[in-house]
Amino acid sequence: AQSVTQLGSHVSVSEGALVLLRCNYSSSVPPYLFWYVQYPNQGLQLLLKYTSAATLVKGINGFEAEFKKSETSFHLTKPSAHMSDAAEYFCAVVHGSSNTGKLIFGQGTTLQVKP
């Protein structure tokens, strides 16, 4: 069965510091992987996606993620945190090999950015 694990339910960084949010997945088929961001009282917004093209994926707001098959990881990074990055971040994988788009989510990581 496919699953997603996000290491660390809360991550705190200082403004200007590197952001690293960890995601590991398990999948029996080549995965489609996503990072979504959720600001308070809002829906989820797509940050970036991996669909078997380039392993380094660039997203919105300066975020990027690298797909590492050997490590079954898809960690999210940003070189310099901004106060506006404070939000909850979800890693997700498409369920199964079908094209139905059903997503399996990790538990989420809340990013706090300190001034």
Added chain:
Amino acid sequence: DAGITQSPRHKVTETGTPVTLRCHQTENHRYMYWYRQDPGHGLRLIHYSYGVKDTDKGEVSDGYSVSRSKTEDFLLTLESATSSQTSVYFCAISEPGAEAFFGQGTRLTVV
């Protein structure tokens, strides 16, 4: 932003009452989904639809039913609400092989 509207945005209901949440899209996307979001669990799939009148169960479907009589509308019904169904419910839409777009969510409290 993708045209997805959830209604109501907030609802408080009593245990044992039926509740229906509505998701309306203007994007003509084939797939529609209902997820629930609970602390420590991320989002979990309740039901999804792959076309008009074509639906299937997700991971946490017990106590929920859905209907899709038109491409643009996907209804989620709690037949008899329980306190364990207190949650934030998200509707999402997608096309085959593409990313999902999410609505703003419905906060449901069952008292």
